[in-house]
Amino acid sequence: MSVSPDNLPHAASSVPAPDEGDAVATILHKDAPPVYVDLDGTLTYSDLLFESFLLLIKRSPLYLFACVWWLLRGRGYLKAQIAARVTLDVSLLPYNQELLDWLRVQHAAGRRLVLASASDRRLVQQVADHVGIFNAVLGSDEATNLKSSAKLRAIQADAGGSFAYAGNGRPDLAVWEQASEVIVVNAPAAIVRRARALRTPVMVIEPRPVPLLLTFKALRLHQWSKNVLIFVPLLAAHELDGARWLITLLAFVAFGMCASATYVINDLFDLASDRAHPRKQQRPFASARLSIPFGGALICVLLPLSLLLAAWISLPFLGLMLLYVTVTLLYSARLKQLAIVDVLVLATLYTHRILAGGEVSDVVISNWLLAVSLFMFLSLALVKRCAELEFMNEDGRTSAAGRGYRTSDLSYLISMGIASGFVAVMLMALYIDRQDSGELYPQSDILWLLLPLMLFWIMRLWLKISRMEIHDDPLLFAITDRTSWIVGFLVACVALAASFGGWQ
Template structure:
């Protein structure tokens, strides 16, 4: 009596022969990233490289918002201002990196079960969890201390508040409805405010309204896109999305877009009693580019493809060109040319 053929490896000879013919007798290669498909990935690389990846270099473009207030006030192009803003950019980047490191260390176990986050250096084992905590904690202490020593007390206070808010977000606030949207939006607003605080520039009401609601527009559009993409796959992404409805998130990004446009238009139409000598009314004309940019971004939000804001802006040629046109007109308006 002969033993039955094992079930693993294919019990039917025809299927086995077909598989061998397709693969040339080779075994199937493991899933990309190391390990087998569905299993924990195995990342190779240096510890320093893993720490750098965890600090999210692609996200650093968000910190360029530190130049927003100085640019709006026409105080961007001077050597002392540029030096101060470069320092503030570096300090804010260090604070954001601290938050990313601590967040990934806390979420390492959950990230290993996620289809894309499982490849993050901490989840993949390239950066040990204790190392991520240690480096993140060190940056969280040194960055505000350096700000207190090298910049103004207002900048140091804002960086400290940013760290406290973001760490609270990592621990609990990201699980609270609506509050999570407010916290992420406030992080963008703080980036836009810190440059003005560093140079002692008063922040106008229109600047704060446009920046704040513009950030809420992008944040809620991203959440809406995530909710649309995860429909029917509960638990595949952030758990809080299962408590939002797509209708509510659509309402939020539409409301925020409207208020941002209104705030910008009121700024552009307000002369403030200062006569202009420019060839064309660049301040008013910049409304056209700003509104076009919002409408173009809303196309991606409506489709449910508005992921990371920097990827949307840099990945769409039309939106990038509109952005360049807006920057040019805005700059001419500030310079009064």
């Protein structure tokens, strides 16, 4: 992000830092008009209406119907009703630090600053109180949506003369047209051109770049690797029929699109807790590099497409997909906040993919396979929670934001996680013991080599947790870890050797 001054006396390049040259700043701004600062998209990269709306819907989806009724009575009324029902932590909002630095210089020089926003006045006041440099606020109420010409009238009445205005969007053009100083912040190139046509801006603070890669990051395409579990029933049954593999591949794509949509939903519901997290605060939606409406658009495209593809594959598969979506949404809205329940749900969702693969490929799934997967994925889910708590403990925090755990739970969770991994290995041993002279594994004795490989990988995983070498996601660690790839290759070799002559 860069600042581009344009020849007027208050350009950012001529402004000293707040802690140096205050006397010079006073001379520069002695007769400067008051500055009116837009909030949504300008002072903060996010939008308070969307932020508070998500909090309301997270509390109860039934509020959607209430919002439609409130909107019929006007946007100002809608904003007022939502603001009255939610508590928004404004300290966690992604503020435009470059603009804030410039405003602090103006404030130190004695210039009057007013936060003028179309958001509800109560929320605007909370932001002003948090930032601590504004002399007054202007905001919407039940009767007035303070936007465009309505904002202009409120500013003119408050200023009583010339004024400067900092904004970022098309509704701000009406205000800039009457402003004596134009400050363009985080605006698209087309808006900057139109602002320049009205008046040469005092300064232009460029928007942050949003590379296409950021959208892929929001979709968490690397998480599609979890959906490889859909192919497990085919592999376990040694099925080589091409038609079954093709239909399972389509199911993989459907599950991937569905999972990406639910990850976006999860990120939108988790804005506050992600911003409080030392690493998750850089996620695309938490940092507001991708907007909440853009996230909504991704959901509206991916989720229907995935369900349509699932319906085309088979109605039972569609039912399993709908169940996955329902449980995932419940997890995002509430279950993830419940200790123990959250990891059990995650382990079940992993195993659900195997069930879906069996349904699509028309393969009967062994109860042994389901049991092994449930305990193995429970161990991995606990790895993720323990990694989060390890870093919380390192940062001196006692609890994880948006979770039901405390750092004092860490030793207990580690014990459960290691035990779950060992139970998975034990169940695998019992399964192998039943494979003597089986059709699937004619060389079943070779399968015993799987046990030391599994034990090595699980024990190494938990050792790395104790050394804080795994951050949050064990899946991402496994994908990028060379040793995990070697173990996976050896497991595949053992399975192939044991099944020699058993493929259909």
